[in-house]
Amino acid sequence: MLSSLSLRVRIFLFFCLLGFGGLASVGVALWFGYSRAIETTVANGFTFAAILAAFLILGLTVSIWLLFDENVAKPIERLAAQMRTRAHAGVDGALDMQAARYLGDLAPAASAVAQQLTDTALTTAQAIASETARLTAEKARLTALLTEIPVATILVGPSGQIVLYDGQGAEVLAQLGVPRLNAQITDYFDPSSLGAAVSKLGRTGMDVTFTAQSQDATQSFDTKLKPMDGGGYLMVIDSQTLDISPDAARPLVYDFDLLEQRKGAAEMDILDRPLRSLCYSVFDTETTGLLPHKDDVVQLGAVRVLNGRIIEGEHINQLVDPGRPIPPGSTKVHKVTDAMVRGQPDIRKVGKRFHDFSRDAVIVAHNAPFDMAFLHRQAKDTGVTWDHPILDTVLLSAVLFGASERHTLDALCERLNVTIPTELRHTALGDARATAEVLVKMLPMLEARGLITFGQVIEETRRHGRLLEDLN
Template identity: 90%
Template sequence: MLSKLSLRFRIFLFFCLLGLGGLAAVGVALWFGYGRALETTVENGFTFATILAAFLILGLTVGIWLLFDENVAKPIERLASEMRTRAHAGVDGDLDMQAARYLGDLAPAASAVTRQLNETALSTAQAVAAETARLNAEKARLTALLTEIPVATILVNPTGQIVLYDGQAAEVLAQLGVARLNAAITEYFDPKSLDAAVGKLRKTGLDVSFTAQSHDGAQSFETKLKPMEGGGYLMIIDSQTLDISPDAARPLVYDFDLLERPAGAAEADILDRPLRSLCFSVFDTETTGLLPHKDDIVQLGAVRVLNGRIIEGEVINQLVDPGRPIPPASTKVHKVSDAMVRGQPDIRVVARRFHDFSRDAVIVAHNAPFDMAFLHRQAKETGVTWDHPILDTVLLSAVLFGASETHTLDALCDRLNVTIPTELRHTALGDAKATAEVLVKMLPMLEARGLTTFGQVIEETRRHGRLLEDLN
């Protein structure tokens, strides 16, 4: 019956209820006050009537507010968040009309706009998918070609950051550190010899051959630098003398947007940097239990997000020997057993690797305080300091969808059409990938709300810090 009334008339009824209820409350209070005045004094009767009227009006106000909040305010907030997910996160499907049933024509109108947007987006997505398939085929052919050439190839932008590396280069970089895009090339190679070769390259504009020394001076590589248009260069390392399996996979990892990154962008205050310019290290852990002060990590998974997309090929999926038996109740959840972690590296090795993997990145996790507590507890033993900026997808969910919504990882994935394969749920890498996909869909939604810099997002998430306290 009420669902057929217009939104304006329904709000009018709220005010009518408030006005009539207030009059009724005053009338009831005066009635009882009159009775009290007859039994005692007039002053006592008026005092009693005033107190009773105040409590009745207060109770009426709270009751009407609860009705308004449940039937108007919350549905509008939910409808707005659902529209944003469809407009900016690529989520399709109909809006929840049942939740907005008391909003008059607002919900059907929003649904019609959303449906039209989805149809337009679908036709665009089909064209993009066809072009993407063609580009993937070309990438596969290029990767296969590079596999047959006995050189390791690294593309470096004008500011000295890695833009592309092939599989052979990945193995070279892995001998010197953790291979990753956006990293400074001088993290792997000695700056002195490299800078001299780059200086000569820029002065002459011709290829430069030299012997590149590893950053620690323990290894050397016969290397050629080739100038690229725009000021960057291609670093080609003769890999014939390297111990690289001919059957190993040769993924090509790249992000050509890094070629356009202006000089000094990475040095700007992180609070002022645009979200799109940041690198994110998204991780998750599986543990022996739920108490960070006494339990230990048994698995760590991580992926990297750069320029708003997940970087395929830059992944950590590592079992960790906790040095103690894993409780059967924990194994039942994450499927990691004592036999699986036997012979695996301990947290000191894995934490240092993850620390390098996350260098110059914002660390992201779902309920980050829980996972970070395990790493902080082991910080002294591992010899690394976790001073990275942190972003929590629980708090981002509260910013985008409202604090009253459910903010579990499953709820977020369902809301944003992210699928976690059943066999990967409650595995460190599976949950890390799901969190990364959620983050990628949230970034344009945050920007659409005017939260374009990291500082603005952090300031907004601080309003919802209580959620994490309740979770932990």
């Protein structure tokens, strides 16, 4: 019966209940006050009536507010969040009509709009599917071709950032550090020798051949720089003289949008930078227990997100020797055994590698204080400072879906249609990948809420900091 009423009628009934309930409360209070006045004094009776009326009206107001919040406010918030995920995160599926059953025609109307958006998106997707398949096949052929050519190729943008590297280029970079798109090329090669060659390239506009030195001056590479239209250059390294396994080639990794990156953008205050312009290092850890002050990491996984997409080929999936037995209860959760971590590097080495992997990036995790606590504990021995900006997907979920919703990783993945393969759940890389996919879907949703810059998002998440306190 109630579900058939319109939203306007339903709200009208709330106010009627408030009005009639208030009148009834005053009437009851006056009756008891009159009875008390007969037994004592008139002043005492009126005072008692006023106090009783105030408490009754207050109780009535709180009760009606709870009803309104449960049957109108929360469903509207939930419905808005579901529509936002479909409009901006590409999530398919029907709206939860049961949760919005008391909102009258609003829920069916919202469902119709969502279905229309889905149908339109499906038509568009079908139109470009064949073209995408063709481009994917061409990319695979190009990757195979570049892998067979005995040179390492690295494309460097006008601002000195890495825009592309092939399989051999990845191997060269891996010998000097952790391969990363958007990293400065001088993170890997000596700025003086490279800078002189780049200057000559700019003056002559001709190819420049020189010997590139690694940043630590322990390695040298026969290198040719080729100028590119619009700025930047192609760095070609003779890989025949390098110790590169032919079976170790990785996919072609690139992001040509980096060529359009404005010079000096990276020097902006990070709080003023748009969310899309930032690089994110998304990670997760598996541990011997749930106490960061005494337990240890047994596995660390991380992926990188750049320009709103996950960079395939750039990840960490590393077992860690905790230097102590792993409790059976913990192994039951993450499946990491003592035999698996025997002979693996300790958290100091793995932490240093992850620190390099996350250079110039925002670190992201689900319940970040928990995972970061393990890294901070070892920071002194590792010789690094964890001063990266941090984003927590628990808080981002609260911003987008409301604090009253569930904010576990499983709930968030279900809400955003992100699938974690069963065999990868509670593995560091599997959970890191899922968190990264969730982040990618939430970025456009945040922008749609008017949260464009990193500073705006941080300011909004601070309102929900209590959630992390409760989790930890």
